[in-house]
Amino acid sequence: MTVIVRDLRPDVPADLEEFARVRRLALPFLLVTPESVAHDLTRTHPDAHMRCLVAEADGEVIGTAQAGLAYDSPEPGQGFLDVYVRPDRTRRGAGRLLVRAAEEHLAARGAVKLFAWVLDEPADRGFAEGRGYTRGRSAHFLRLDLAGGTLPPLVPPPAGVELRTAADYADDPRPLFELDAEATADEPSDVPVEFTDYEAWLAETWRHPLLDRELTTVAVVDGRPAAFSAAYTDGEGRYGSAMTGTARAFRGRGLAKLAKNTALHRARAAGCTEAFTGNDTGNGPMLAVNKWFGYEICATEVRYVRELG
Numbered sequence: 001m002t003v004i005v006r007d008l009r010p011d012v013p014a015d016l017e018e019f020a021r022v023r024r025l026a027l028p029f030l031l032v033t034p035e036s037v038a039h040d041l042t043r044t045h046p047d048a049h050m051r052c053l054v055a056e057a058d059g060e061v062i063g064t065a066q067a068g069l070a071y072d073s074p075e076p077g078q079g080f081l082d083v084y085v086r087p088d089r090t091r092r093g094a095g096r097l098l099v100r101a102a103e104e105h106l107a108a109r110g111a112v113k114l115f116a117w118v119l120d121e122p123a124d125r126g127f128a129e130g131r132g133y134t135r136g137r138s139a140h141f142l143r144l145d146l147a148g149g150t151l152p153p154l155v156p157p158p159a160g161v162e163l164r165t166a167a168d169y170a171d172d173p174r175p176l177f178e179l180d181a182e183a184t185a186d187e188p189s190d191v192p193v194e195f196t197d198y199e200a201w202l203a204e205t206w207r208h209p210l211l212d213r214e215l216t217t218v219a220v221v222d223g224r225p226a227a228f229s230a231a232y233t234d235g236e237g238r239y240g241s242a243m244t245g246t247a248r249a250f251r252g253r254g255l256a257k258l259a260k261n262t263a264l265h266r267a268r269a270a271g272c273t274e275a276f277t278g279n280d281t282g283n284g285p286m287l288a289v290n291k292w293f294g295y296e297i298c299a300t301e302v303r304y305v306r307e308l309g
Contacts, residue, residue, distance in 0.1 A: 001057050005097045008052035008064075010038045018061035019054060026084035027119075029141035029276050029299055031232050031240040035209040040066070043207070045200045047071035049109045053101055055085070055094035062086050063094035067102035069111060070191045072200070078191045079111030090123075099131060103308075113307050115190055120300040133304035136190060138281045142295035146239065146264070147273040149294050154265055157219065161255065163262055166216035166230070176218065177201050179225045183245025188280040190303055210234060211242070215270060217263040219255040227255035229263040239267040241277035244286075257289055264293065 009015045016034035023032045037052070044050040048068040055063035063085040070078040081102040085095045106114060118128045120138060129135070157163055169176050181195035195201055205211070215231035226247050232240035241263075246256045264275060277295060279286050 062089035077112035079106035
């Protein structure tokens with residue numbers, strides 16, 4: 001059996017379907033659709049040099065890779081690659097070929113450090129370490145049963161706080177961009193990120209096909225967005241918390257918790273049956289909040305890094 005690696009063809013629906021299918025099989029805790037795959041490849045800023053690859057065996061797509069540069073980081077040369085192989089198609093060389101192609105792509109574009117998320121399983125960790133990657137921080141995937149579980153009751157917002165949706169900002173989403181930029185800057189991360197390009201944010205985030213603006217909930221104080229919980233949905237009953245955060249001046253008041261609880265209730269009312277989120281394992285406060293909602297850890301990933309030189 002011969003395995004080849006080639007570029008994903010975003011104009012070929014079958015390619016997008018197979019790419020998304022492999023991702024869902026390998027990592028069922030993340031929302032992905034053919035539309036989101038095409039969006040990530042074609043709408044990410046050109047400076048990211050985003051490239052999507054597939055590994056094909058006898059005409060069947062058995063592995064995928066995404067690779068790019070963190071163009072929005074103040075530290076140049078930070079690259080990332082995410083490689084996944086169908087769990088029932090491993091040990092055929094697809095992962096090795098995808099990693100090599102992704103590394104060559106990033107090195108040719110100036111990457112000096114590469115980051116990759118790897119499932120916290122012996123075989124996956126061994127694969128990364130055997131290719132010169134060093135273990136770093138870790139993060140949990142969490143799942144919540146929206147169909148059969150019990151959510152905390154809805155409570156009215158405190159005085160001076162109003163709950164809106166992202167759809168309310170359709171005419172001018174800049175206030176949400178500013179809130180997202182501030183909250184993201186304080187998220188645990190190996191690579192610092194600075195959102196300064198509003199047009200890039202519109203293209204990549206605001207117009208993302210998974211973003212559900214009706215379910216994305218914003219807590220507003222004195223007319224200013226103070227906290228939010230961004231909602232992803234895939235049209236198949238799955239809901240994902242893409243980002244939950246609070247502006248620095250409003251932290252410690254429970255606004256993010258209020259927004260997320262409201263978003264989860266709205267998601268269940270809209271027909272979503274399960275919810276997913278992710279947390280850095282060192283982020284105790286957010287893990288406690290998600291435990292309060294009823295989320296349970298369903299898998300763990302480890303961030304691996306390799307320096308080029």
